[in-house]
Amino acid sequence: MGSRAGVVYLVGAGPGDPGLMTARSLDLIASADVVYYDRLIPPGALAGAREEAELIYVGKQPGVPSLPQEEIGERLIEGAQAGRSVVRLKGGDPFVFGRGGEEGEALREAGVEFEVVPGVTAGVAATAYAGIPVTHRDDASAVAFVTGHEDPTKTETALDWEALAAFPGTLVFYMGVRRLAENAAALIAAGRDPEQPAAAVEKGTMAAQRTVSATLGTIAEAVEREAVGAPALIVVGPVAARRERLAWLERRPLHGRVVVVTRARAQASGFAATLRELGAGVVELPAIRIESRIDSAEVREAAAAIAEYSLVCLTSPNGVRLLFEALGAAGSDARALAGATVAAIGPGTARALAEHGIVADVVPERFVAEALVESLAAVEVEGRQVLIARAAEARDVLPKALRERGAEVDVVPLYETVPEQPGADAVEAAQGADYVTFTSSSTVTNLTEALGDRFPGSARIVSIGPVTSEAVRAAGLVVDVEAERHDVEGLLAALLADARVQPQQ
Numbered sequence: 001m002g003s004r005a006g007v008v009y010l011v012g013a014g015p016g017d018p019g020l021m022t023a024r025s026l027d028l029i030a031s032a033d034v035v036y037y038d039r040l041i042p043p044g045a046l047a048g049a050r051e052e053a054e055l056i057y058v059g060k061q062p063g064v065p066s067l068p069q070e071e072i073g074e075r076l077i078e079g080a081q082a083g084r085s086v087v088r089l090k091g092g093d094p095f096v097f098g099r100g101g102e103e104g105e106a107l108r109e110a111g112v113e114f115e116v117v118p119g120v121t122a123g124v125a126a127t128a129y130a131g132i133p134v135t136h137r138d139d140a141s142a143v144a145f146v147t148g149h150e151d152p153t154k155t156e157t158a159l160d161w162e163a164l165a166a167f168p169g170t171l172v173f174y175m176g177v178r179r180l181a182e183n184a185a186a187l188i189a190a191g192r193d194p195e196q197p198a199a200a201v202e203k204g205t206m207a208a209q210r211t212v213s214a215t216l217g218t219i220a221e222a223v224e225r226e227a228v229g230a231p232a233l234i235v236v237g238p239v240a241a242r243r244e245r246l247a248w249l250e251r252r253p254l255h256g257r258v259v260v261v262t263r264a265r266a267q268a269s270g271f272a273a274t275l276r277e278l279g280a281g282v283v284e285l286p287a288i289r290i291e292s293r294i295d296s297a298e299v300r301e302a303a304a305a306i307a308e309y310s311l312v313c314l315t316s317p318n319g320v321r322l323l324f325e326a327l328g329a330a331g332s333d334a335r336a337l338a339g340a341t342v343a344a345i346g347p348g349t350a351r352a353l354a355e356h357g358i359v360a361d362v363v364p365e366r367f368v369a370e371a372l373v374e375s376l377a378a379v380e381v382e383g384r385q386v387l388i389a390r391a392a393e394a395r396d397v398l399p400k401a402l403r404e405r406g407a408e409v410d411v412v413p414l415y416e417t418v419p420e421q422p423g424a425d426a427v428e429a430a431q432g433a434d435y436v437t438f439t440s441s442s443t444v445t446n447l448t449e450a451l452g453d454r455f456p457g458s459a460r461i462v463s464i465g466p467v468t469s470e471a472v473r474a475a476g477l478v479v480d481v482e483a484e485r486h487d488v489e490g491l492l493a494a495l496l497a498d499a500r501v502q503p504q505q
């Protein structure tokens with residue numbers, strides 16, 4: 001549906017997990033002219049915004065005076081009056097401790113139309129992700145969302161501790177860490193049982209989620225001891241103990257681990273998504289970028305003459321994708337390969353071929369050029385025209401071996417991998433990582449050069465195979481884990497096996 005000009009949208013972005021953003025919020029972000037956003041919005045929340053959209057941060061920043069609430073209100077009004085569609089994006093739900101009510105009233109007063117898009121509020125989301133049901137047939141028939149940080153300038157202190165202590169259900173405190181000791185004491189003094197279960201959920205729904213369990217009487221001390229930081233919620237009530245049976249996020253095999261992915265962005269997303277599903281915090285630190293060369297004369301000639309090759313070797317899924325793009329540009333398609341033997345260097349490449357309707361004739365078990373050479377031993381190549389379509393900077397093992405056996409080999413570079421300068425934020429996020437994964441020697445060389453002494457020294461290095469491992473050692477680093485199967489699935493299996501036996505840092 002999209003956003004309309006002259007309207008302000010007060011939009012909740014959910015508690016942190018990008019998957020908990022609503023369809024409506026994504027739709028509005030994708031169509032807005034301007035987005036005013038807070039600190040507590042999920043990573044990547046703005047990725048879908050239009051290229052021309054203005055994205056303006058209006059949250060608090062340590063040491064920087066934040067934009068006063070009235071000024072934010074004025075900007076929203078001005079934006080709408082200038083005929084723009086304005087999204088005001090807030091963490092969680094805009095009407096739950098989000099000052100959305102104040103902004104809505106200011107808009108109404110100025111005669112500006114608005115819409116409110118609820119978000120998944122932390123009080124139900126962080127708790128659910130911690131395995132704490134805020135209501136429960138046996139334990140809690142009601143739930144109260146309470147601020148633990150009452151505005152000190154308010155004349156009468158709004159929190160009625162007697163009433164809260166007597167509340168027949170779960171208490172969920174937002175902004176409750178700083179004054180936790182005072183608040184817990186006030187609740188106990190007002191008659192709430194100090195033995196009642198309590199929990200603090202830090203960074204709920206995010207990869208770094210952490211939960212500290214205690215009782216009302218001991219929660220303040222536990223939170224201090226465990227150095228629980230913002231954002232965090234405090235839950236008080238018998239439901240907090242249900243975690244023992246219901247915790248699920250923390251049980252994922254990579255929960256609490258930070259894994260750096262160094263593949264080119266175009267290839268990284270599937271791998272990164274799988275890691276996240278397994279509970280890891282993922283830092284994408286692409287060290288290389290893939291640059292197509294299918295416009296080169298070499299590639300165009302090869303694509304036009306593809307039917308003349310009797311053996312076609314492909315060495316990566318990228319190569320497959322680009323070869324078919326080149327064929328398409330030449331007005332050709334998969335049928336041009338009908339007469340050829342097609343060899344793929346490994347299962348990933350074979351899968352990419354299968355997506356184009358080609359079942360590879362030769363696929364070695366191991367994902368290295370030497371293995372492909374071995375597998376091709378059974379194929380007659382003497383005097384045959386062979387096309388090797390691959391990266392510009394690959395090794396010469398394969399063409400050399402085939403030429404020695406009398407083949408006429410054309411090596412055609414479909415793409416080049418060029419160094420990518422990692423962003424400062426990603427480099428920062430990678431510090432203290434548990435694992436750095438390498439899927440090719442070029443990523444090793446480029447990343448170690450780009451990072452220098454900012455390479456996360458704490459991390460265990462996971463390599464996809466011997467060639468990559470060699471590059472790791474050449475860069476002066478130690479390979480902690482080498483995959484047995486030299487593809488991404490193999491790398492993941494090796495990482496999981498290592499995480500099972502490595503204690504959490």
Ligand code: SAH
Nearest residue numbers: 092093096098121122174175204231232233
């Ligand atoms: N409008 C937001 C709340 C903003 S107030 C919502 O509906 O969720 C900010 C407080 O929300 C934080 O101090 C913390 O108590 C809580 N909070 C927000 N995100 C959180 C998260 N991911 N995990 C735990 N608590 C969170």
